[in-house]
Amino acid sequence: MPIKAVNDFVLRFANVNGSGSASANLTFARAILRMGVPIAPRNIFPSNIQGLPTWYEVRVSGAGWLGARGGADFVVAMNPQSFDRDMAGIEPGGYLFYDSSRHIPASRFRDDIVVLGMPLTDICNAQYTDPRQRQLFKNIIYVGALAALFDIELSVLETLISEQFKSKPKLIEPNLRALRLGHEDARARFDCPIGLRVARADAVGERILVEGNQAAGLGAVYGGATVCAWYPITPSTSLAEAYENYALRYRVDRATGEKRFAFVQAEDEIAAIGMVIGAGWNGARAFTATSGPGISLMQEFFGLAYFAEIPAVVFDVQRGGPSTGMPTRTQQSDLLSAAFASHGDTKHVLLLPEGPVECFEFGALSFDLAERLQTPIFVMLDLDIGMNSHLAEPFQWDDARRYDRGKLMTATELEAGRDFARYLDVDGDGVPFRTLPGGHPNKGAYFTRGTSRDKFARYTEEANPYVENMERLLRKWETAKSLVPAAEIRNARGAADVGVVYYGSTGPAMDEALAMLAAEGFEYDAMRLRAYPFGPEVAEFLANHDRVLIVEQNRDAQMRTLLLIDFPQEAAKFVSILNYSGSPITARFIARELRAREGVARRIQEAAE
């Protein structure tokens, strides 16, 4: 039986990289959004410029589930290379839309799906002579056909196309013509609409569609970052570029053209973090954006910034590791290399945004934390958050908010006779005062170094000052616990003895999985970690549950390791659920794994009774 669903299906486009399909697919996705129906689009792309298979998935969810679901109900198979694989990925009863210009024997098609063939190449060849036009308009033609198949309002698509080509008005009419051509052909060829339909709704509201990288780059602008030093690396590049684009819009003096920011593409990641640390030492809010390989290269500098106590912000958009790994796939596998970056005893603050809203908020907050704690702050995105568009609540900013510059002793205070010792714990919170170069003519100068020193920043190799300093850094770590975003805890309706722990991009899939299981009668308490180090709420949550399922997107259960270090007494409760395929974790996967664990747990319980 063909699948029948309104506003609840997954459509997958299978294209050839570099064929111009991305913008047509995005137009299609935005049309659904404009009809008031939530969508969750995702790019699945190869590390390649042109020629290899690429997929674009649009999850249509009237209920508003934004995680990856898994499977596809409708596939637009435009790539002969991946045709068989694409067809195999269709749910039973699903639909295959393909270019039937070239004959494909009936035996190659599955018999449990609906096959919709449209001779796209023939249509294009009849209409256009220019090869480039044939390719580009083919994309628009299939969008028109899909509009007919899914009952998407053509006027919405027409408006979107007109907006898209506002700056090139000559292109509007030919694109609209191609759109209508596809729409009319599909209506003549197929029984439209099919079982999968989009129906106008009012479920989007004020929400925006935005990539996490863009949100984080914007957060850095709002957070007062003035120096961005970076080295291009997938999937973080668009974060640095978004910062530059927004800064060019909002940080350029209209009269003089002067920029209130510095944007430097460094020669490598080591130089990028070196510049960030130099700028942070000198009182500018500075950051870099990178991914796993960059984190590896920056290690020595992270140790310096930790030990010499220099503010720095690092956005790590995680991808599949180790080594070059899967540069265009998603993972949460840099937690440990970031948390303990560098040789020697080091620990670093990690912020774990769930999606664009927190990318923006943590993006700005990280600069306050970096200056307050005088240490590097890692904002841990991943490719799924960073490079996919997410439906998110609109960004908000309180104009009364002031930057927290931390313990910065001014020249005026020094002149007034205030004592200054760079590494003296004046307030008991482990955070000393710092001065900026060039402030006071003869007070407050100190020497910054990666070697051990006393409270007055004088070089020493003696044991006591070294140990005292290392212990003060631990007091600072305790202070950090009260400053970082607290974990978000949701309690089941009844008392639950099983707690689920997750973080970052697992959030949307977890929301859906928990709802699915609740409908089946399984209730869990859930804790979304938002930062490392862990606050007291984390200890409490772990203590209050008999079993703790930790869901992560890496092989080695890295968050579990972090929890084990702080809470060894809870070790026996921990069970890991891990997805590290490179594809975003899905609600189906989480639900299946939770059910399985729950089943095992019940059997153990029954056996005990």
Added chain:
Amino acid sequence: MTFIVKPKFAHPALEANALGFTHRDYEGAMSTLCAGCGHDAISASIIHACYELSLPPHRIAKLSGIGCSSKTPTYMLGQSHGFNSVHGRMPSVLTGASLANRELIYLGISGDGDTASIGLGQFAHAMRRGVDMVYICENNGVYGLTKGQFSATSDAGSKSKKGVANKDTPIDLVALAIELGATFAARSFSGDRKQLIPLVKAAFEHRGAAFIDVISPCVTFNNHEGSTKSFDYVREHNLALNALDFISPREQIEIDAAPGSTELVRMHDGSTVALKRLDDSHDIHDKPAALATLQRHHSDGQFITGLVYLDPETVTLHDRLGVAARPLNAMGEAELCPGSKALESINAALR
């Protein structure tokens, strides 16, 4: 030695500069380098240059990497903020510091291991970016702190203290700096204060990336017969026209050369180095000629010293980036945060 505290008193007759500072105000902590180290002579020249230029000490930021040379910022300019960063990465840290506050004076101190080996990449890119700084490489052709390995500036054939000859081609940092876009490139000798002090002063007054390679013999690990960075070898092969001061063992070697002279410098162990001072016939604004001069004399086994290349028409990193005249680190919410109104329109564009 760190346990020796430098006495604070100064001779009452010490002359003050235009800012009212005496020479003592530019000094730093007591050096912990080996007695007679060329690096201490370079520190003294830097101190003297800053004093004579009447630079406000607190407006200088001194940065270094790792190594004997990189320890020296502690021994000068005690009223300045200093930053002893990581090995070979001073250029990037200095670049970042400069981006944060373009109004300070940036002094980068490095060595030949720090600059020509581990940090060659950062050196290259700082030069080509035109970072406004004085970059001094204290070049002794040897790794001192790890006890005498060759560096990338060690000449082919030069012998280590253990008697092993270096087989690799040396890197000429001055030629490289010119090639990479340094707008001020000079070479000098730690013992030639008469030449070095004016060069350091000129470098401070230069807007843009100013590089000085200072040959600085290592009294402990690279001052033996067979080394081409020993005092004696440098003296003998330095193309500079001059008479020498008497050099006693374990005291800093000084020369006082006239332009155009070649001086054979006798080192602590009895070997010699030839230094040739550039004379007036050298056109410092001619880039190809500067590179050719370096090459020609190097193949003759001589180091030319003096200002090798100068381009007064500089475009600095800040110019290229179009960064505001006001230091970025002095800006607050009003200048940096677009505010909630702008955010409304950003949100609207994302619907």
